[in-house]
Structure formats: structure tokens, C-alpha cells
Amino acid sequence: MRSLLLHLSESKRLAPVIMNLGVSRRVARRFVAGETLEDAFEAAREINRAGQLASLDHLGENVDDEAGARRTAEGYLSVFDRIAQEKLDANVSLKLTQLGLDLGVPLCEGLLEAIVARAASRSNFVRVDMEGSVYTQRTIDIVKRVRAKHANVGTVMQAYLYRTEQDVHELLEAGCRIRLCKGAYNEPPELAFPKKADVDANYVKLMKILLPSGIYHGIATHDPAMIEATKNFAREKNISREQFEFQMLYGIRTDLQKQLVREGYRLRIYIPYGSDWFPYFMRRLAERPANLTFFLRSLLPRSS
């Protein structure tokens, strides 16, 4: 079911069908702050008030025209000014395929560099999300080159890929900040651990490489076992709570989110917004059978 949903998440035909259903919009609102930048700022204010940090993600991926990629980049440029004006504790997450990676590296890299430079002028930070494995190497290469000019950019490593341990070492050598996650795409067994237990074991192994590195990283997970392992390891190695942050997605495990803040950990919430929410929504359904059941139940007519 996970593979099927992830496969469907890439369907350009299914997207408008699902997105036009009122019920999809209602269910998606659990995971998406809204369609406008205003909605995202409202969510970020609330998250800051709750003692949490934010990362704003304007939804969109696989942009296939240059004008679209440039428009997306323009949108991000103004976000840093707004964050500064409103004194929000928030940074930005983005995807390179939003910035035209499918159209070529030079266009995408140039747009990313402009965004990171603007963020630097506002003392802010840009996180480059990691997408499917066809983009992994290009993403790492672009981030490393842009980072050599501006230090305020980092990326994401996915524990499900076999290659990740080596990539982590390479990025740490470059001084790069990393968000560690399990990985959300459909990957073949030649590239990624098929079993959850192996992904989890690799996640813990990678966390233990990242935390003592002296670089500020993000431990992104809703899995209580991963969170416990991180807390225990940090305690054991005298790594303070200011030296790393936990990260979670908007609307997921809010109970755990509150608990971490109560315990004094730094927690950043990833806030997706925008009208292009279909692939993101489908990945969230794929992660948890209960989400899919809830969605399918909502499609059924209510009995009187």
C-alpha cells in the first residue's frame, strides 16, 4: 500500500481529481497550514508562541518551466524579509526540483544561491530538502558548492538509503548542517533498506555520527524510539540541548511535540503551505495506514 500511494503521489492525472474533492482539502488541512503565505505565517506565530521554532516550506516540486522556477525563487526571497519584519523564529525549507533542477543544474544552482544569499543578509538559514534518489547526488553537489560561498545552507540525509553513511561523512567534512530523517520516497531494494527495522537501526547509527560532530543538526522524526535513543545518547556524551534540535511535521504527533518542549528540548516544526499540496499529502497518507483509513472513511457518505 505504501508503494502504491507513493507511486500515485507522482501522478499528474490523479492530482486534480483528488485536490478538487472538498473532503481531501479538509483532510489535507491536518498536514498543511493553508494555501497562502498568510496561513503559513499565522501557523508560525502560533508555533513560536508555543515555544517551538518553525521552518516554512512553500509546497511544490518538479517544476518543469523556467518561469515557474524563477517565480518560486522570487517568492522565497520575500519570505526572509517578512520573517525579519515579524521577528519570527523561522527559517525556510525548499526542494531543488521547485527551483528547476529537472531543467538543469545551472538554473537551479543560481536560484538557490540567490535565495541563500538573501537569507544570509537576514541572518537566516535555508534547508534543502532531499527528494527521490535520482536527485541525491545532484542535491549534495549543489549544496556543497553553494555552501562554499554562504555557510547558511544545509541539507537532509535519509536513513533508508545505503549510501547515506558515506554522504554524511562527506557533508560533515564540508561543515554542513544536516537534517536526519528516515526517508519518504519509493526506493528500490538495490538502493534502500526495505525493512523498517534496518532503517531504524541506520537512523540511530547516523544520529550517533551527527550529534558529536560539533555542528548543529536536526533530528527529524516522530518515532518515540528514535527520540529516546537521541536523548539517551546526548545525555551519555554530554551533548547539551542547545547543540541540536528535534524536528517534526506540522500536525503530526502534537502530543510528542508539546512533551519535548516541556522537557526543554529545541523543536522545529516544518510548516508546509501552498496550493500544490497533493504529493506532500499522499506521502503523509503513505506513512501511516490510519491516515489512509481516515481519509477513505471521510469519502463515504455519512449515514443519518
Ligand SMILES: Cc1cc2nc3c(=O)[nH]c(=O)nc-3n(C[C@H](O)[C@H](O)[C@H](O)COP(=O)(O)OP(=O)(O)OC[C@H]3O[C@@H](n4cnc5c(N)ncnc54)[C@H](O)[C@@H]3O)c2cc1C
Ligand atoms: C521536519 C521533517 C522534515 C522532513 N524532510 C524530509 C525530506 O527532506 N526528505 C524525505 O525524504 N523525508 C523527509 N521527512 C519525512 C521522513 O523521511 C519520514 O517519512 C517521516 O518523518 C516519517 O518517519 P518517522 O521518523 O516519523 O518514523 P515512522 O516510523 O514512519 O513513524 C513513527 C511514528 O510517527 C507517527 N507518524 C509518522 N508519520 C506519520 C503521519 N504521516 N501521520 C501521522 N503519524 C505519523 C506515527 O505515530 C508513527 O508510528 C521529513 C520529516 C520531518 C519530521
